Amino acid sequence: MKRLLKIYRMMLSQNIKALMEYRIDFIIGALSFMIDQAVGIGFIFIIFYQIPQLGGFTLDQIVFIYGFSLIPKGLDHMFTDNLWNVGYFIVQKGQFDKYLTRPISPLFHVIAEKFQIDAAGELIMGIVLVCISAGSAGVRFTWYNVLLFIVAVIFASMIYTAIKLGTAALAFRIKVSGQIIQVFYMTNEFAKYPAVIYGNVIKFIITYVVPFAFTGYYPCVYFMTGENPLFNIGGLVVISGLLTFIALIIWQTGLKAYESAGS
Amino acid sequence: MGRVLRLYFPFTRASIQSSLMYSLNMIFFSLSELLYCFVMYYLWKAVFESSGGSDFMGFDMQDMVLYLFITNVTAYLTMSDADNTIADEIKDGSISMRLLKPVSFSMSVLFKDIAGPIVMFCMVFVPMTACVEIYRAVTVGAVMFNIVNFALYLVSAVMAYLISFFMNMCFGFLAFYTTNLWGMGMFKKIVLKFLSGAVIPLAFLPDLLRNILSFLPFASLSYIPVMIYMGKYSTSELVFNMCLQLAWVAVLALLSRLVWKSAIKKLSVQGG
Numbered sequence: 001m002k003r004l005l006k007i008y009r010m011m012l013s014q015n016i017k018a019l020m021e022y023r024i025d026f027i028i029g030a031l032s033f034m035i036d037q038a039v040g041i042g043f044i045f046i047i048f049y050q051i052p053q054l055g056g057f058t059l060d061q062i063v064f065i066y067g068f069s070l071i072p073k074g075l076d077h078m079f080t081d082n083l084w085n086v087g088y089f090i091v092q093k094g095q096f097d098k099y100l101t102r103p104i105s106p107l108f109h110v111i112a113e114k115f116q117i118d119a120a121g122e123l124i125m126g127i128v129l130v131c132i133s134a135g136s137a138g139v140r141f142t143w144y145n146v147l148l149f150i151v152a153v154i155f156a157s158m159i160y161t162a163i164k165l166g167t168a169a170l171a172f173r174i175k176v177s178g179q180i181i182q183v184f185y186m187t188n189e190f191a192k193y194p195a196v197i198y199g200n201v202i203k204f205i206i207t208y209v210v211p212f213a214f215t216g217y218y219p220c221v222y223f224m225t226g227e228n229p230l231f232n233i234g235g236l237v238v239i240s241g242l243l244t245f246i247a248l249i250i251w252q253t254g255l256k257a258y259e260s261a262g263s
Numbered sequence: 264m265g266r267v268l269r270l271y272f273p274f275t276r277a278s279i280q281s282s283l284m285y286s287l288n289m290i291f292f293s294l295s296e297l298l299y300c301f302v303m304y305y306l307w308k309a310v311f312e313s314s315g316g317s318d319f320m321g322f323d324m325q326d327m328v329l330y331l332f333i334t335n336v337t338a339y340l341t342m343s344d345a346d347n348t349i350a351d352e353i354k355d356g357s358i359s360m361r362l363l364k365p366v367s368f369s370m371s372v373l374f375k376d377i378a379g380p381i382v383m384f385c386m387v388f389v390p391m392t393a394c395v396e397i398y399r400a401v402t403v404g405a406v407m408f409n410i411v412n413f414a415l416y417l418v419s420a421v422m423a424y425l426i427s428f429f430m431n432m433c434f435g436f437l438a439f440y441t442t443n444l445w446g447m448g449m450f451k452k453i454v455l456k457f458l459s460g461a462v463i464p465l466a467f468l469p470d471l472l473r474n475i476l477s478f479l480p481f482a483s484l485s486y487i488p489v490m491i492y493m494g495k496y497s498t499s500e501l502v503f504n505m506c507l508q509l510a511w512v513a514v515l516a517l518l519s520r521l522v523w524k525s526a527i528k529k530l531s532v533q534g535g
Contacts, residue, residue, distance in 0.1 A: 028447055029449050029450070032454075035454065036456075039456075039457045039463070040462075043463050046468075050319060051314040053313055118446075179291030179295075182292070186298045189302045202305070
């Protein structure tokens with residue numbers, strides 16, 4: 001474990017050096033992600049200019065859900081962005097062999113290789129929105145709520161990572177799976193708004209199949225109302241753990257089936 | 264005209280053939296874009312249910328559905344990859360091959376680039392627009408499809424494509440000055456999405472902002488053709504907006520020509 005941390009630190013510092021090379025490009029990238037979310041929030045404000053509540057939620061509550069959903073999304077984006085490349089071209093171009101020849105776990109190597117600073121745009125925006133809306137959204141600040149908040153963010157981030165991991169691992173069998181990651185990943189758009197506004201079929205899918213509702217709506221309902229922590233937080237932990245387990249199995253069996261594309 | 268087509272059409276044909284190789288990718292891509300439409304659809308549904316009324320700043324639910332999905336399919340028709348084509352060719356030096364040929368640079372890029380919208384028109388636009396129209400006909404109980412508006416829309420969409428193409432040409436030439444276009448590309452994509460009214464209909468924005476944005480070339484990319492499709496313009500507004508589009512096509516064509524003239528002098532190809 002200590003060794004892995006040391007390796008991670010070394011790879012991170014290499015990453016930062018590379019970032020410095022293209023500093024302006026990456027600042028613009030992070031800024032873009034921030035603007036994207038700011039437009040999304042602006043849109044919500046325009047809607048609330050006309051109506052007092054949406055699906056039973058006030059403006060502050062909607063902003064809280066929106067902001068919360070950006071935090072796990074940003075964390076996953078920051079640390080595991082290289083999984084996209086596995087799906088899009090690393091396997092296809094035969095570059096994956098490199099990871100198999102190193103004396104560390106290939107998965108660890110893939111993830112440690114890239115640190116995506118652009119995600120800071122989403123992360124900062126999410127934290128700011130949560131901070132400004134939490135009080136008026138009805139969140140109570142107790143020590144166990146703070147603890148649960150951290151737990152919820154970690155397990156919610158794992159949902160993102162697991163979905164990317166499981167779909168990226170399909171590339172071991174079909175060479176390119178980037179578009180499949182994209183379709184599953186895009187489902188997270190549903191996480192930004194309360195799940196009650198969707199029809200029952202979609203609600204079921206984003207709760208149990210591609211469980212992005214647990215990366216925003218459900219934990220937020222608990223934090224805002226204190227209702228049903230067993231399902232809203234407990235469900236998140238169970239589903240996220242289960243999904244991560246399945247994703248790891250897909251990855252491991254995929255690795256065994258992997259044949260180099262050669263070059 | 265016939266000679267031009269004979270000369271440049273092979274660029275289009277080759278590009279269509281290579282993009283058909285990746286048709287599965289295209290289907291997945293449009294599927295994930297469609298997901299976003301559905302999120303917005305449910306959001307609007309909730310908005311209309313919460314507001315209790317059937318009108319939201321001059322749009323009813325029908326209008327909103329039409330706006331969302333037609334904006335989505337219009338994006339496929341106006342999609343231009345010219346910036347990446349140029350940036351990639353500058354980076355790997357293959358731009359010299361294009362310069363050596365006895366053809367116009369921008370024409371050959373245009374005819375290669377136009378393959379994207381042509382393929383998208385057949386594979387995504389036609390089936391999706393048909394679905395939207397069927398949905399409209401079923402919910403309203405009468406065929407709402409207006410052939411005149413549709414024809415005008417297609418003309419407007421072609422102009423929107425040309426605006427998008429010339430904008431991207433200018434943007435691609437930035438690669439002469441900077442080597443890494445990724446962050447800039449992301450920035451352009453996100454800012455354009457907002458300025459063109461693809462995220463928030465311009466009609467919902469505060470007056471001042473709306474007035475400024477509707478004169479900029481970005482509104483011509485998406486908002487104007489979609490409004491034409493929906494029949495939201497009076498005849499005079501229609502004429503005005505289409506003339507505005509035409510003016511932007513001319514201005515941007517001229518601009519991309521100027522940028523090209525100054526950029527070509529700086530071109531130095533490493534290897535290739």
